[in-house]
Amino acid sequence: MNEKLAAVEAVLFASGEPVELHRLAEACGLSNADIPPIIKLLNDKYKDGGLQILKLETSYQMATKEKYAAQVKTALDTKKFAPLSNSAMEVLTIIAYNQPVSRSFVENVRGIASNSVFATLADRGLIEEAGRIDVPGRPIAYCTTQTFLRCFGLNSLSELPSLSKSDVSGQLQLEETE
Numbered sequence: 522m523n524e525k526l527a528a529v530e531a532v533l534f535a536s537g538e539p540v541e542l543h544r545l546a547e548a549c550g551l552s553n554a555d556i557p558p559i560i561k562l563l564n565d566k567y568k569d570g571g572l573q574i575l576k577l578e579t580s581y582q583m584a585t586k587e588k589y590a591a592q593v594k595t596a597l598d599t600k601k602f603a604p605l606s607n608s609a610m611e612v613l614t615i616i617a618y619n620q621p622v623s624r625s626f627v628e629n630v631r632g633i634a635s636n637s638v639f640a641t642l643a644d645r646g647l648i649e650e651a652g653r654i655d656v657p658g659r660p661i662a663y664c665t666t667q668t669f670l671r672c673f674g675l676n677s678l679s680e681l682p683s684l685s686k687s688d689v690s691g692q693l694q695l696e697e698t699e
Contacts, residue, residue, distance in 0.1 A: 525551060526566075529559045530583075539580035539667045556581070577667045578677045605641075612638045613647060617669070617681060621651040621662035639663070647672065 528549040533540060546553045560574050560581055567573055571589045575582045585593050605613070612635050615627050628635050642648040651664040670676065 525549065525555065526559055526562055529556065530563055533574060533581060533583040536582075539575075539577050539582040541580050543579075545581060575671060576676055577670050580667060582667075582671070584671070606638075608635070608638050609641055613642060613665070613669070616642075616648055616663055617665050617678065618684060620664040620678075621654070622664075623654050623660040623662055625660060627663075 529545065529551075532545060532548050540548075542553055542556055545551075546556050551559075560576070563574050571586055573584055573586050575584050608631075611631060612627055615630050616622055619626070624635065624639060627639075639648070646666055646668040648663050648669070649666050651662045653659040654662045665678070670678075675681065
């Protein structure tokens, strides 16, 4: 078991990015079912340390624990990102709850152009292109990323808070107020 544990640990460390369960198992010569108990053993091993293995939907990623963020930032001398603007949070929310969506869908919901907001969210790795929508003009569809899940402390999109007003399709319905 130590050799398997070490192999999973090495792959996650070297990757620096989330690794899909099937790719992690394949790379380490294991079955998909072998991985979750190994991840638990690694997290137990890191219990008193500064590392952890995060589960992000069907992927795993090695990361530092949040309580050491200040020290890591100081050591790496990374510049701080400014918090997301209200506009960016609005666009991110629309995408998260309705994905995949086109830019025009988001702009119709918001009633304002959102080009720079989309660029900011993409630069920060919170949204990505998810193909094209099968309508005239075939616009690009956008969805949230695993970085979005990690930043908001979610394991999957199913953990998003429920919306109080939605129709059967799950699309957010906006009511006009007078």
